[in-house]
Amino acid sequence: GAVVSQHPSWVICKSGTSVKIECRSLDFQATTMFWYRQFPKQSLMLMATSNEGSKATYEQGVEKDKFLINHASLTLSTLTVTSAHPEDSSFYICSALPRFSYNEQFFGPGTRLTVL
Amino acid sequence: DAKTTQPPSMDCAEGRAANLPCNHSTISGNEYVYWYRQIHSQGPQYIIHGLKNNETNEMASLIITEDRKSSTLILPHATLRDTAVYYCIVRVYNNAGNMLTFGGGTRLMVKP
Numbered sequence: 001g002a003v004v005s006q007h008p009s010w011v012i013c014k015s016g017t018s019v020k021i022e023c024r025s026l027d028f029q030a031t032t033m034f035w036y037r038q039f040p041k042q043s044l045m046l047m048a049t050s051n052e053g054s055k056a057t058y059e060q061g062v063e064k065d066k067f068l069i070n071h072a073s074l075t076l077s078t079l080t081v082t083s084a085h086p087e088d089s090s091f092y093i094c095s096a097l098p099r100f101s102y103n104e105q106f107f108g109p110g111t112r113l114t115v116l
Numbered sequence: 117d118a119k120t121t122q123p124p125s126m127d128c129a130e131g132r133a134a135n136l137p138c139n140h141s142t143i144s145g146n147e148y149v150y151w152y153r154q155i156h157s158q159g160p161q162y163i164i165h166g167l168k169n170n171e172t173n174e175m176a177s178l179i180i181t182e183d184r185k186s187s188t189l190i191l192p193h194a195t196l197r198d199t200a201v202y203y204c205i206v207r208v209y210n211n212a213g214n215m216l217t218f219g220g221g222t223r224l225m226v227k228p
Contacts, residue, residue, distance in 0.1 A: 004159070034215055043203070044160065044218040093159050095216075104150075105216060107159030 003027055004096050006108035013084055014116055021079045021111045023094030029074035030096035034105065035067075038091040050077045074099065084115040120204045125223040128198075134191040136222050138204030141185040146208050149180060150216070151189045153200040160203065160218075163189065194226045 003026040013019050023033055031052050036044040048058045048069050056069035068080040077096075081088055091112050095105040121139040128134040140149065150165040164171055164178045166187075171178045177190040191198055203221040 006159075036218075043220055044154075046215050046217070049215055091157070095159070104162040104165070107161065110157065110159050112157070 002098065002106045004094065004106045004108040006092075006094060006111050008111060009109060010112040010114075012114045012116065015085050016083055018080055018082045019084055019113060021081075021092055021094075021113075023077045023079070023096070023108050025075045025096040025098075025106070028096070028106075029099040030077075031074060031099050032097040033071060033077040034095045034097075035069060035077075035079050036093045036095070038093060038110075044093060047079075081113065084113070086115045089113055089115045120206060120219050122202070122204050122219065122222045124220060125225070127225050127227055128191075128194045130196060130226055130228050131193055134194040134198065134224060134226070136189040136191075136202050136204075136224065137186065138189070139186045140204070140206045143184050143206050147206045148208070149178065149184075149187050150205045150207065151176070151178065152203045152205065152216070152218075153198075154203070154221070155197075155200040163202075194224075196226050196228065198224065199226045200224060 005024045007022045033050045035047045037047050038044045046059050047062045048056045050056045050069050050071040052071045052074050058064045066082055071077040091110050093110040095107045097105050148165050148167050151163040152160040154160045163175050166178045180187045201221040201223050203218050205216050
């Protein structure tokens with residue numbers, strides 16, 4: 001149990017286009033989901049905290065108008081990278097906190113975005 | 117959340133125990149120690165967590181010093197598949213939906 005999926009697993013797009021990444025908790029409900037970004041050979045950096053039915057909370061330095069987050073249900077959060085540029089190329093990872101647990105977060109497998 | 121310090125890399129022979137240290141000298145009384153690992157190009161995987169008592173599960177053991185200023189993650193019989201970056205994180209255990217703050221971690225290389 002406690003599986004989190006991400007779709008797509010990798011995506012290549014042209015500069016200026018928008019890309020949507022989905023994060024789903026497959027067998028549990030998650031009121032809170034987190035989005036991280038990881039550049040090569042670096043650690044994960046939290047981008048935003050997404051709560052179901054409310055606006056996401058963004059970390060300092062993360063542009064909310066560029067990285068749109070929608071947490072419309074208890075099992076789905078989406079991250080849309082708008083007007084992507086090569087510097088947005090990164091590994092994007094989501095995690096989900098089960099509804100009645102504050103023990104462990106479950107991470108998705110990640111989405112590798114390459115912007116040409 | 118308290119900051120953690122880990123060695124950037126370690127090697128371990130296959131079949132031997134891997135002991136990964138973590139310093140968290142500024143940990144406060146209500147903060148837990150969590151360990152995650154990340155295999156290359158995958159999402160992090162939860163390993164174990166503890167407050168002050170030693171903990172053991174099917175993956176690893178966690179030894180926390182009496183003053184809680186440091187801890188050691190032990191993989192009793194490391195395999196090649198244990199090669200990964202191991203992150204030690206301290207955070208409060210509550211229902212505030214706390215994020216995890218990842219440091220640099222320790223890159224463990226298990227060698228044949």
